[in-house]
Amino acid sequence: MSQSIVITSGKGGVGKTTTTANLSTALANTGSSVVAVDADIGLRNLDLLMGLENRIVFNLVDVVKGRCTARQAMIKDKRSPNLFLLPTSQVDDKNAVSPEEMGGLVEELRKGFDYIIIDCPAGIEQGFRNAIAGADRAVVVTTPEVSAVRDADRIIGMLQHHDVPSQLIVNRLSMKMVESGEMMSQEDVVDILAVDLLGVIPEDSEVVVSGNQGVPVVLDTSSEAGAAYSRICRRILGESVPFPDFAEKRGFLTRLFRR
Amino acid sequence: MFSIRRLLGQRDSASVAKNRLQLVLSKDRIQISDAELKSMKEELYRVISHYFTVTPDNLEIEVLTRDGRAALSVNTPVEFPAR
Ligand SMILES: Nc1ncnc2c1ncn2[C@@H]1O[C@H](COP(=O)(O)OP(=O)(O)OP(=O)(O)O)[C@@H](O)[C@H]1O
Numbered sequence: 001m002s003q004s005i006v007i008t009s010g011k012g013g014v015g016k017t018t019t020t021a022n023l024s025t026a027l028a029n030t031g032s033s034v035v036a037v038d039a040d041i042g043l044r045n046l047d048l049l050m051g052l053e054n055r056i057v058f059n060l061v062d063v064v065k066g067r068c069t070a071r072q073a074m075i076k077d078k079r080s081p082n083l084f085l086l087p088t089s090q091v092d093d094k095n096a097v098s099p100e101e102m103g104g105l106v107e108e109l110r111k112g113f114d115y116i117i118i119d120c121p122a123g124i125e126q127g128f129r130n131a132i133a134g135a136d137r138a139v140v141v142t143t144p145e146v147s148a149v150r151d152a153d154r155i156i157g158m159l160q161h162h163d164v165p166s167q168l169i170v171n172r173l174s175m176k177m178v179e180s181g182e183m184m185s186q187e188d189v190v191d192i193l194a195v196d197l198l199g200v201i202p203e204d205s206e207v208v209v210s211g212n213q214g215v216p217v218v219l220d221t222s223s224e225a226g227a228a229y230s231r232i233c234r235r236i237l238g239e240s241v242p243f244p245d246f247a248e249k250r251g252f253l254t255r256l257f258r259r
Numbered sequence: 260m261f262s263i264r265r266l267l268g269q270r271d272s273a274s275v276a277k278n279r280l281q282l283v284l285s286k287d288r289i290q291i292s293d294a295e296l297k298s299m300k301e302e303l304y305r306v307i308s309h310y311f312t313v314t315p316d317n318l319e320i321e322v323l324t325r326d327g328r329a330a331l332s333v334n335t336p337v338e339f340p341a342r
């Protein structure tokens with residue numbers, strides 16, 4: 001049975017595309033067949049993070065408009081034989097495609113793949129409705145900041161309204177700041193949003209380095225962010241992976257002073 | 260590491276963030292406009308004040324969500340009228 005998962009957030013720049021590239025790569029490396037779909041029409045980025053920007057011929061809008069087949073538009077990953085990217089158009093806008101068309105595309109992709117991972121644009125408009133149209137479930141990405149959490153709450157409500165169950169990733173957590181009381185912890189965020197936690201990604205400069213190189217950070221499991229993404233991948237596969245959650249690193253004094 | 264600010268009795272910004280979010284989300288989740296919320300408050304105040312002595316400013320309206328279900332909660336201190 002194939003599964004379609006939309007990676008969404010509400011607020012922009014919190015790590016959706018990074019998460020899409022990493023989870024797609026990690027899932028493909030476990031042997032599943034995966035297609036990563038860039039649904040951020042007009043702001044093409046997923047190809048860059050996967051290092052496939054020089055191979056694009058056709059895109060998602062071409063497929064939906066019948067100008068080519070999905071097979072023709074998909075690009076095979078450089079490293080993993082089971083991983084494909086369906087890039088988006090850089091010249092069209094979000095209204096170039098309707099939710100019905102996106103739903104149909106996802107249905108078609110189900111025939112060829114175990115996992116369809118959809119990178120959603122920021123916002124709550126048509127681009128969001130397109131991206132969730134064919135999704136079985138959603139991964140909501142937030143950072144532990146007030147604006148991102150507020151927007152995540154709105155998105156979780158909208159997903160509920162569309163009967164799409166959601167799970168949460170807290171990205172860019174700095175344990176040091178949590179310990180000094182200057183950043184909300186993952187428990188705080190989960191408490192506020194009342195949603196199931198799928199994983200926590202620490203703030204990690206390796207994410208920027210991997211973006212520079214077009215090599216997803218999950219391929220470097222010695223990096224903290226890479227290890228966190230591979231734990232999340234195993235949770236998606238149904239394994240129950242304990243949350244190391246950096247919390248046990250908390251010192252005695254912190255525990256003493258934390259209410 | 261612990262915060263020197265906390266030792267000095269100042270609140271850490273993480274719990275400030277959490278409290279502010281909880282308040283703002285309880286309003287967001289009602290999903291009605293600021294004007295509608297205001298008029299709902301006024302109507303509720305009018306109804307409640309038939310039975311109790313209340314102050315409009317003390318009337319708190321929140322939507323609490325638990326296990327995917329939402330509940331409207333109206334909270335206000337009341338004074339029993341002298342009978
Ligand atoms: N865990 C992390 N540690 C450090 N930097 C990160 C982390 N996650 C994301 N970033 C940085 O944040 C920036 C935004 O990430 P990304 O493009 O994945 O966000 P997005 O949600 O897809 O943005 P948009 O809404 O514009 O599509 C990038 O520059 C990325 O390198």
Ligand SMILES: [Mg+2]
Nearest residue numbers: 016017040045
């Ligand atoms: Mg993006």
